[in-house]
Amino acid sequence: MNKKYEALFTPFKIGEVEIPNRIVQCSMGGTSLFGWLEPSHFDTEAADFLLKRAKDGVGLVLPGMQTVRDTMGKKWLDSNRSMYKQLKPYMDEYHKTGGKLFIQLAGGFGRSMAVTPWMAALGRNDFLNKLASPIVDVQYACASASATPNRWADNLTSRPFTIEEIQEMVWHFGATAKKLREAGVDGVEIHAVHEGYNLDQFAIANMNFRTDQYGGSLENRLRFACEIAQEIKKQAGSDFPVSLRYSVVSKTKGWRKGAMPYEEFEEFGRDMAESEKAVKILEEAGYDFFNCDNGTYDAWYWAHPPQYMPDNCNLADVEHIKKFTNSPVACAGRMDPGTRSVPASAATTAASTSPSSRAPRTCSPWATPCIWAAARSTRPPCSTIATRSFPPRTRRRSPSSAAASAVWSALWSSSSAVILPSSSRRKISWAACS
Numbered sequence: 133m134n135k136k137y138e139a140l141f142t143p144f145k146i147g148e149v150e151i152p153n154r155i156v157q158c159s160m161g162g163t164s165l166f167g168w169l170e171p172s173h174f175d176t177e178a179a180d181f182l183l184k185r186a187k188d189g190v191g192l193v194l195p196g197m198q199t200v201r202d203t204m205g206k207k208w209l210d211s212n213r214s215m216y217k218q219l220k221p222y223m224d225e226y227h228k229t230g231g232k233l234f235i236q237l238a239g240g241f242g243r244s245m246a247v248t249p250w251m252a253a254l255g256r257n258d259f260l261n262k263l264a265s266p267i268v269d270v271q272y273a274c275a276s277a278s279a280t281p282n283r284w285a286d287n288l289t290s291r292p293f294t295i296e297e298i299q300e301m302v303w304h305f306g307a308t309a310k311k312l313r314e315a316g317v318d319g320v321e322i323h324a325v326h327e328g329y330n331l332d333q334f335a336i337a338n339m340n341f342r343t344d345q346y347g348g349s350l351e352n353r354l355r356f357a358c359e360i361a362q363e364i365k366k367q368a369g370s371d372f373p374v375s376l377r378y379s380v381v382s383k384t385k386g387w388r389k390g391a392m393p394y395e396e397f398e399e400f401g402r403d404m405a406e407s408e409k410a411v412k413i414l415e416e417a418g419y420d421f422f423n424c425d426n427g428t429y430d431a432w433y434w435a436h437p438p439q440y441m442p443d444n445c446n447l448a449d450v451e452h453i454k455k456f457t458n459s460p461v462a463c464a465g466r467m468d469p470g471t472r473s474v475p476a477s478a479a480t481t482a483a484s485t486s487p488s489s490r491a492p493r494t495c496s497p498w499a500t501p502c503i504w505a506a507a508r509s510t511r512p513p514c515s516t517i518a519t520r521s522f523p524p525r526t527r528r529r530s531p532s533s534a535a536a537s538a539v540w541s542a543l544w545s546s547s548s549a550v551i552l553p554s555s556s557r558r559k560i561s562w563a564a565c566s
């Protein structure tokens with residue numbers, strides 16, 4: 133194997149948990165272990181897919197994002213006893229691979245929630261929203277730090293979370309993490325200060341106009357995310373690793389206006405100066421790992437880079453932020469060791485030279501070809517971007533799960549704003565790691 137790739141196959145630690153190598157499969161909605169936006173259940177098809185990636189040698193696998201409260205039906209994730217019962221034997225099997233698995237937990241979408249026109253109509257009408265709320269409570273699903281415009285639908289404004297709702301959710305993050313640990317899961321990742329979802333909307337000054345303890349100063353805006361880490365440590369144990377999915381900078385010029393690579397612009401969201409302070413606050417609160425990229429849904433192509441984005445589009449920013457934390461850092465976004473990076477958003481660009489100080493790199497589900505190529509050295513490893521299809525659904529679903537899926541599909545089928553059409557659940561890009 134080319135010596136330059138040896139660092140990729142060395143272990144690293146997140147808290148006390150050792151990850152056998154530096155290949156991290158990042159979360160992708162569609163690979164969620166407990167169902168994607170459906171009522172939570174143990175998804176055997178996703179479980180099989182994730183286990184195969186561990187058998188292929190991915191050191192750390194993160195299934196797709198999971199909200200701590202079901203978007204459909206509003207059931208808390210910690211309340212599903214049979215799901216955790218099924219999870220336990222799965223984790224025993226999973227650990228035979230030597231790999232580790234963290235579950236990514238989220239506090240919802242807030243203003244980034246993709247809604248159909250008629251969901252938006254529900255969200256605007258208190259009476260109709262209440263009527264529909266046993267199935268889907270659009271106002272709750274879109275609730276945010278403050279009254280801010282929906283990313284996708286005109287004339288739909290998020291309602292602010294109440295303090296009671298914030299604290300209730302914080303507790304459920306802790307309770308869910310405890311259940312996951314008991315079932316053998318190795319750690320959790322909080323989809324907090326990332327991608328412009330609900331918890332990121334609390335963190336960004338231009339999206340948070342609160343005057344209580346969750347708004348104003350940077351410390352206050354990060355309080356929700358910090359309390360989540362603290363509650364998890366309290367309920368699941370101080371040695372249970374908590375990773376943070378973290379967008380270093382937002383790459384936005386305004387509401388729904390993303391910045392392009394190499395463009396000079398004034399940051400509307402989180403800029404690098406604030407990010408340097410934020411990682412320190414978050415680390416101090418208990419986060420053990422920063423799994424990084426850039427962007428929000430207003431600049432979605434940084435966090436979900438299509439083929440037209442430059443290689444290593446987030447790497448320089450992530451290398452820069454590594455200088456402000458002692459925790460390990462990962463980077464996602466068209467990783468390719470052979471090409472140059474987009475310049476960092478800050479004036480200085482970090483140069484990480486020694487393998488030991490280098491951030492563990494991440495890649496998408498199809499990490500296998502990277503390892504395979506690196507091992508065989510038959511072509512420059514990790515240099516190809518391709519698409520693959522998920523295996524077709526063969527499993528017969530339970531009537532309730534099938535019915536839930538049908539309702540959810542119907543809810544979204546009329547939308548032109550849906551960002552994850554069913555085709556993207558079957559066809560996802562895989563990219564490189566170094």
Ligand SMILES: Cc1cc2nc3c(=O)[nH]c(=O)nc-3n(C[C@H](O)[C@H](O)[C@H](O)COP(=O)(O)O)c2cc1C
Nearest residue numbers: 158159160161196197435436464465466495496563
């Ligand atoms: C279809 C799709 C779904 C995604 N879902 C999530 C998610 O649930 N949570 C998350 O943190 N990132 C999510 N991401 C971002 C990826 O984890 C990853 O950071 C991104 O694809 C960039 O890495 P890559 O260029 O190696 O694909 C998603 C990306 C895609 C393309």
